[in-house]
Amino acid sequence: MSSPNALPPIITFLSDYGSADEFAGVCRAVIARVCPRARVIDITHGIPPHDVRAGALVLAGAIPYLPAGVHLAVVDPGVGAREGAAARRAVALRTGREGHLLVGPDNGLLMPAAARLEGVAEAVDISDSPRRLQPTSRTFHGRDLFAPVAAALAAGEPLAGLGRPLASGQLRELELPHARLSGDRLLAHVLHCDHFGNVILDATSAQLAALGAGLGERVSVSHRGRTVSALHAGTFAEAPVGELLIYEDAQRMIALAVNQGSAAKALGASRDDALQISAA
């Protein structure tokens, strides 16, 4: 079908499978069996276990940098549930951007990425896909369902043949907190803390600018009853070593960091914590 000299199809892969276990590796092996030509690019498998929101935000932040291909994402606390509050479909989505497809659970994980790829152009419910492995386990759909469907798409199979058509309006959206301005204060929340201890907030650059503290000026950050000062900086090294700064990160999110240290540790900050920020 394709020329032997053609470049291999790409599958990018993000999950909460961690690196301690074989889960991601076994999915890579299944992909190699279904589509031996595919090349897998691991984005990360270090999403905090079951944290659909963190997975969705990391995937959406990475999307502008990913090559065309199938983007496989698995953060799936509802795996195997067909009924009840936790029940979820498994889906494959063709997006508005040429050559970009998404595969994963229908729990909101894929939706911010889809929005950055010009929306969902075609959706199928792959819960009973003819491409799933048989027998299909109830607890490891990465291996038995998502990986083989992603590999079939990478091999060039049409989306429509891999499941049942689904209206895009039926897809589950992701719920996110939203920072807001209240008088001269910005009320924000911790979306995620990364490996360096950087604390990513739900605030925008425009909201931070509205406080009136420009680059090189300071803000006050109140968190759990404690107020600390942070330098509004362009990069880490503009603050003295060990000092807190607030900055726009490489995904254009507002974040807190400590130069050569961990803001998460310094603040004792965790996911979903509320903060108040104002000009100092």
Add this chain to the structure above:
Amino acid sequence: MSSPNALPPIITFLSDYGSADEFAGVCRAVIARVCPRARVIDITHGIPPHDVRAGALVLAGAIPYLPAGVHLAVVDPGVGAREGAAARRAVALRTGREGHLLVGPDNGLLMPAAARLEGVAEAVDISDSPRRLQPTSRTFHGRDLFAPVAAALAAGEPLAGLGRPLASGQLRELELPHARLSGDRLLAHVLHCDHFGNVILDATSAQLAALGAGLGERVSVSHRGRTVSALHAGTFAEAPVGELLIYEDAQRMIALAVNQGSAAKALGASRDDALQISAA
């Protein structure tokens, strides 16, 4: 020798090298030098350090999903020892399943995988393989011995040329605990705790069924003098969030989990712990 359009040969790779250090990466680099066409699929490098049994069980559980190729596995507390109780050979094995070979230390690590690949058809002792790197370190045989031998096999070199013939009866078997029924109780052991905190037991489905607690019914689990209740479920989401369940996992092992939590933490369970399970 092979057509330029042929698919690359596959080496799967499992170890306890972790992701903090360069050990696995340097092995991948050595493979690329010896057999540039080979593609490495990392299964995991997160086996607990020196835990041969965990490595053997993870590899055997993954085997049914791996493509044909050379399966390189290194969990090797006896590395470099040629004498004494810890001495071990290094081996390469051709299995009964077409195209599947195993390379690693002869400490039991490879044997459950070999059993799932229709047994050992041909074995060689590669301790002094002509393909080992010179000088050969005494502490990093992954780099100096196992990776180059695996790459030579991937490049198509015959097994017999890579070491000295060995009778398969000389290979060291793995010792495993075995769950057993005693009256109306099942006496089981913790084989392994995974990244999600799922606690994998040595019990079989048949043993669990013998207790008489069907799906949706409850069992009592006694561990370290404490007795807790667990729901016999098909998947995580069938139990309320935070509640303990017992289930058959995706490798067909009996395991304990907490829906969206960690059973290992909830129970305080570690490798080799004994548990008693009975109908509630």
Add this chain to the structure above:
Amino acid sequence: MSSPNALPPIITFLSDYGSADEFAGVCRAVIARVCPRARVIDITHGIPPHDVRAGALVLAGAIPYLPAGVHLAVVDPGVGAREGAAARRAVALRTGREGHLLVGPDNGLLMPAAARLEGVAEAVDISDSPRRLQPTSRTFHGRDLFAPVAAALAAGEPLAGLGRPLASGQLRELELPHARLSGDRLLAHVLHCDHFGNVILDATSAQLAALGAGLGERVSVSHRGRTVSALHAGTFAEAPVGELLIYEDAQRMIALAVNQGSAAKALGASRDDALQISAA
């Protein structure tokens, strides 16, 4: 330009990005966009955050085993700083060994590796490389600068076109501690503790030999006011399980280990700790 059957160009990749986040994965994705034929070999992303010295030592230790290609390394606490003490250039280096290039921050990280590759033959300052992504973030130069430049080199672009020429004498060297003999004692320092808890020192084999304790004999190790005994051994299993040993490791560094245990934990040792070693 190249034959379609040619082997893919190689990029090796080392960083302190960890496995919890998407940083390394996004760099891999950027490489795939700029040079789809390139193959990335991850050496490790587990360098302790901001530890330029650990990254430099790990890269230099790996170099003799790496295939020809572009060696991309990112440990970059000064990212984005253009002025002040932390300011650093970004550089790409052609080394004296045919086909080996280095890309990363000019903070000493690349220099021990360059020394093992017969020195720097040509250097360019890539801080404003025409190949950098636009807009260029100030905090993620791995994605926006180093990965696209490494990929352009892998695609065959000439070094000179990727930045401004730089005299190799302008490159920043790495500062390292140096063990020394004082009477019958060896004064050494902890360079790094690895995933197994092995403690790597700055001492040489010749310095250890000068103490007069041959293989199978014992040395005394004084650290933080405590003196313990260690067996001078060739490999871990020569010491009883749980016992401390001193040995030449696979990178020819002198190190302390505990057979099937962690010397770092047993000693309570950390980076830069001073130790005194003498014949027992």
